[in-house]
Amino acid sequence: MSDWETVIGLEIHAQLATRSKIFSGSATAYGAPANSQANLVDLGYPGVLPVLNGAAVRMAVKLGLAINATIAPLSVFARKNYFYPDLPKGYQISQYELPIVAHGALDIVLDDGKVKRIGITRAHLEEDAGKSLHEGLPGVTGVDLNRAGTPLVEIVSEPDLRSAREAVAYMKKVHTLVRYLEICDGNMQEGSFRCDANVSVRHAGEHRFGTRAEIKNLNSFRFVERAINYEVARQIDVLEGGGKVVQETRLYDPDKGETRSMRSKEEANDYRYFPDPDLLPVAIDAALIESVRATLPELPDQKAARFVSQYALPGYDAQVLTASRELADYYEAVTRAAPADPKLAANWVMGELAAALNKESLEIGSSRMTAERLAGLLKRISDQTISGKLAKEVFEAMWSGGTEADAVITARGLRQITDSAAIERVIDEVMQKNPGQLAEYRAGKDKLFGFFVGQVMKATGGKANPAQLNELLKRKLGGSA
Amino acid sequence: MSELHHMGLAELAAGLRARRFSSFELTETFLKRIEASQGALNAFISVTREAALAQAAAADRALAAGTGGALEGVPVAHKDLFCTKGVRTTCGSRMLDKFVSPYDATVVAKLKSAGAVMLGKTNMDEFAMGSSNETSYYGPVRNPWDPRLVPGGSSGGSAAAVAARLVPGATATDTGGSIRQPAALCGITGLKPTYGRVSRYGMVAFASSLDQGGVLTASAADAALMLREMAGFDPNDSTSVEREVPDYVAELDAPLAGLRVGLLQEFFDKGLEPGNEQRIRAALKVFESLGARLSEVSLPNLPLSVPVYYVVAPAECSSNLARFDGVRYGHRCEKPRDLTDLYRRTRGEGFGAEVKRRIMTGTYVLSAGYYDAYYLKAQRVRQLISADFTRAFTGVDVLMGPTTPTPAFPIGAKTSDPITMYLNDIYTIGANLAGLPAVSIPCGFVSELPVGLQIVGPHFSEARLLAAAHAFQRATDWHRRIPAGYA
Numbered sequence A: 001m002s003d004w005e006t007v008i009g010l011e012i013h014a015q016l017a018t019r020s021k022i023f024s025g026s027a028t029a030y031g032a033p034a035n036s037q038a039n040l041v042d043l044g045y046p047g048v049l050p051v052l053n054g055a056a057v058r059m060a061v062k063l064g065l066a067i068n069a070t071i072a073p074l075s076v077f078a079r080k081n082y083f084y085p086d087l088p089k090g091y092q093i094s095q096y097e098l099p100i101v102a103h104g105a106l107d108i109v110l111d112d113g114k115v116k117r118i119g120i121t122r123a124h125l126e127e128d129a130g131k132s133l134h135e136g137l138p139g140v141t142g143v144d145l146n147r148a149g150t151p152l153v154e155i156v157s158e159p160d161l162r163s164a165r166e167a168v169a170y171m172k173k174v175h176t177l178v179r180y181l182e183i184c185d186g187n188m189q190e191g192s193f194r195c196d197a198n199v200s201v202r203h204a205g206e207h208r209f210g211t212r213a214e215i216k217n218l219n220s221f222r223f224v225e226r227a228i229n230y231e232v233a234r235q236i237d238v239l240e241g242g243g244k245v246v247q248e249t250r251l252y253d254p255d256k257g258e259t260r261s262m263r264s265k266e267e268a269n270d271y272r273y274f275p276d277p278d279l280l281p282v283a284i285d286a287a288l289i290e291s292v293r294a295t296l297p298e299l300p301d302q303k304a305a306r307f308v309s310q311y312a313l314p315g316y317d318a319q320v321l322t323a324s325r326e327l328a329d330y331y332e333a334v335t336r337a338a339p340a341d342p343k344l345a346a347n348w349v350m351g352e353l354a355a356a357l358n359k360e361s362l363e364i365g366s367s368r369m370t371a372e373r374l375a376g377l378l379k380r381i382s383d384q385t386i387s388g389k390l391a392k393e394v395f396e397a398m399w400s401g402g403t404e405a406d407a408v409i410t411a412r413g414l415r416q417i418t419d420s421a422a423i424e425r426v427i428d429e430v431m432q433k434n435p436g437q438l439a440e441y442r443a444g445k446d447k448l449f450g451f452f453v454g455q456v457m458k459a460t461g462g463k464a465n466p467a468q469l470n471e472l473l474k475r476k477l478g479g480s481a
Numbered sequence B: 001m002s003e004l005h006h007m008g009l010a011e012l013a014a015g016l017r018a019r020r021f022s023s024f025e026l027t028e029t030f031l032k033r034i035e036a037s038q039g040a041l042n043a044f045i046s047v048t049r050e051a052a053l054a055q056a057a058a059a060d061r062a063l064a065a066g067t068g069g070a071l072e073g074v075p076v077a078h079k080d081l082f083c084t085k086g087v088r089t090t091c092g093s094r095m096l097d098k099f100v101s102p103y104d105a106t107v108v109a110k111l112k113s114a115g116a117v118m119l120g121k122t123n124m125d126e127f128a129m130g131s132s133n134e135t136s137y138y139g140p141v142r143n144p145w146d147p148r149l150v151p152g153g154s155s156g157g158s159a160a161a162v163a164a165r166l167v168p169g170a171t172a173t174d175t176g177g178s179i180r181q182p183a184a185l186c187g188i189t190g191l192k193p194t195y196g197r198v199s200r201y202g203m204v205a206f207a208s209s210l211d212q213g214g215v216l217t218a219s220a221a222d223a224a225l226m227l228r229e230m231a232g233f234d235p236n237d238s239t240s241v242e243r244e245v246p247d248y249v250a251e252l253d254a255p256l257a258g259l260r261v262g263l264l265q266e267f268f269d270k271g272l273e274p275g276n277e278q279r280i281r282a283a284l285k286v287f288e289s290l291g292a293r294l295s296e297v298s299l300p301n302l303p304l305s306v307p308v309y310y311v312v313a314p315a316e317c318s319s320n321l322a323r324f325d326g327v328r329y330g331h332r333c334e335k336p337r338d339l340t341d342l343y344r345r346t347r348g349e350g351f352g353a354e355v356k357r358r359i360m361t362g363t364y365v366l367s368a369g370y371y372d373a374y375y376l377k378a379q380r381v382r383q384l385i386s387a388d389f390t391r392a393f394t395g396v397d398v399l400m401g402p403t404t405p406t407p408a409f410p411i412g413a414k415t416s417d418p419i420t421m422y423l424n425d426i427y428t429i430g431a432n433l434a435g436l437p438a439v440s441i442p443c444g445f446v447s448e449l450p451v452g453l454q455i456v457g458p459h460f461s462e463a464r465l466l467a468a469a470h471a472f473q474r475a476t477d478w479h480r481r482i483p484a485g486y487a
Helices: A054-066 A164-180 A221-240 A286-293 A300-311 A315-321 A325-337 A342-359 A371-382 A388-401 A405-412 A420-433 A435-442 A448-460 A466-477 B009-017 B023-041 B049-064 B106-113 B156-163 B180-186 B220-230 B274-289 B302-323 B339-350 B353-366 B372-395 B418-425 B429-434 B462-475
Strands: A004-015 A077-081 A091-095 A101-109 A115-127 A131-133 A142-144 A151-157 A193-203 A213-218 A248-253 A258-264 B044-047 B075-079 B117-122 B169-174 B189-192 B212-217 B260-264 B293-297 B398-402 B438-446 B449-456
Touching: A004 A164, A004 A221, A054 A101, A054 A115, A054 A151, A054 A164, A054 A286, A077 B302, A091 A115, A101 A164, A115 A164, A164 A193, A164 A221, A164 A300, A193 A221, A213 A221, A213 A258, A221 A248, A221 A258, A300 A315, A300 A325, A300 A342, A315 A325, A315 A342, A325 A342, A325 A371, A342 A371, A342 A388, A371 A388, A371 A405, A388 A405, A420 A435, A420 A448, A420 A466, A435 A448, A435 A466, A448 A466, B009 B023, B009 B049, B009 B220, B023 B044, B023 B049, B023 B075, B023 B117, B023 B156, B044 B156, B049 B117, B075 B106, B075 B156, B106 B117, B106 B169, B106 B220, B117 B156, B156 B169, B156 B180, B156 B212, B169 B189, B169 B220, B180 B189, B180 B438, B180 B449, B189 B220, B189 B462, B212 B220, B220 B438, B220 B462, B260 B274, B260 B372, B274 B293, B274 B398, B274 B438, B274 B449, B274 B462, B293 B372, B302 B353, B302 B372, B302 B418, B302 B429, B353 B372, B372 B398, B372 B429, B398 B462, B438 B462, B449 B462
Parallel strands: A213 A248, B075 B117, B075 B169, B260 B293, B260 B398
Antiparallel strands: A004 A151, A004 A193, A077 A091, A101 A115, A115 A151, A131 A142, A193 A213, A248 A258, B044 B117, B169 B212, B189 B212, B189 B438, B398 B449, B438 B449
């Protein structure tokens, strides 16, 4: 088993966040009543013609620049011909031989922390098809053409991915990038971001690729990982059983957790691609490229590198915090308001805050805790008003009550005791109440130190400054004062 | 005053503006002529009498108020592949027999806003595929010069209607000769503009890279006026060209003296009937007498036009016609069993034999493994043909030759042999492949059948072509001849 190598390439479809469709003036908003956002062009009426949406072109160029790709000075739209009820013209307008973006790359971080460069063969513009509807329509198929003509960019990777984990890391990276660039909303449930996975296996060290299967329409990171793992195991089973992998298109069934055959290569359509005579080649000059370049934001990798140098964060923290532009902005807002300890801020954003958001399935953008409030709490930790442990309690109160840290601290009397004399008084009391333990400790049972810490904390309601307590307790228990 | 239907489109426009007659009167005159001829010619698929008279009445009010466009009150007809809002647009096909367009083609809208009154929609070869108007679902159109003969195609209805003076001007489209060939066979003037000069929006597509809307009228002067109102950039058509439209009417009288005319050697070939050649040579003499300088020009790749065309046009048509699937509009078969059955029977029933032949040819040449050998090679040869034209136009201003090899032929004579039929377009296809403007004008008769002279020019030289044609028409009266029975 161990000598099998997995080879994966992903074709990611990202819906471009244009207001109108790629070849018509219809709106692209999701969730409108069926066929309410389809005009005569989208419906493929006789005589209508496509007109390219310049915003879609600019978005594709933006993507190309962000992945260090070549932007084609001339790219060509082609017709992909096949019959299907949700494809009104009987062909999809796509790009075939001359895509707008080619030869790019993205770096992903592997589980062991190593960076791996994934090649991006091409990215091309195309229109989406409509949707066939079966639910609630017994005996017939409904067609909703709202989605028909929605602009997509299809991002095709090289077969550089070697495991389902790598595939997911790459897909997440692309997901992060398109949202940074604000060219796609990344909403996977609504189908704005989805992928097809080309999967094959071969013996390690072999140069030729094995026969691949294409798994269609994966719309969650979890499905990508599971579908690929299932498919890899299936193919290895087939090969080890003396069989051959068939080149085919497969569908992933998330309920059963397995892939099943959709159609084989022999049944595949001959799409009869040819340049669309209704559209001129897309000409992109240096001026357009530069005007798009001027709109590029700081990219995820650049931001992560800056977080490492500017905030002295570990690489892992920087990766996590830059996973989305919103999260990174939040983190930076926290550190701006509480600049004393950027690592502390990172811990809280990645720890308590992330957990609280996760629990309620909230995005950072809809966090109930503003960055300024969180910074208010962190300041009280840094200036030792409260201990880190109590801070968690304060955080919870702030989260559910929507209040400021100082208000919670005051109301609950959680201010940390940093007065040495006060702490010493409590220590003395504890020692008096527990003479047996004191004797045992002094006889060499060091473990009892923790017992005394606990007793003092209990007596102070957890408010004693831990560092001071440690120091004072050590001294007192040792009998030196 | 001569009879109304003897006047050309430009003369009628002027007469209306001078209030010498009303649009209502004019419209009624032409509607009656259409209705009286329908049994004999079958030139129309739909006649929109009520709407036309209402439009004419409105035009008369505008004219009385001294407002209105350049064609205010002038009757026109549209080839039935221009979409007309609220009016059936059939493309001569059973597939669209009941299709009522929800919008106007840009050409239709432009002529409407210029004040033109639409009388109806003209018969045509199914989806513009044919050279004789015999592939129409609505039956063949007959040639007004001899009802046993074809009028040419695919714009046969528009051509027959103008020749018989059922309407002073009609829109038409030309993919491989569909304006010029019927113009020649019916003895009228037909202009195919430069590709991109006239919007294709709302013109049901046959072969998108070749299709171009144009005009059929009695004279070049009429064509100049009608084209001026139709042409221009359209943001809805990416292949239309953003370039100012000259005033073709104002440029009609540009002097012809010194015009360098290239005689296309390849057009004076074995296929050209001697009678036709004689008429063409006589017409060339007229041009010479008007001051044109004639020379011989050779376009070596031009003879490849027909095979190139019959790869490119069917390829595009196979894709363009895929939308007729019975799902959203048009013909749908009864009780389909499943999706495949829906497609198979809808398209099997909706399309006629010639359309099916071209869809199959086109599907074949685009198929994996054949694409390079057919489609790609054809596109390369197409470029060579274009280059031939470009080279020729470095030495001459226009090219001249016959429009067709023969006069009109009998209905049924070529239907059993598609290749013979296709060869009828041998002289016209080149201009489509190169996207050039070309005009056909009547230049005489052979056995009482009209012969057409073709003039081809460089891109956007419509004004030059029309001025040359106009000079010829001032020196001759072939364009004034009206078939017996329609005078």
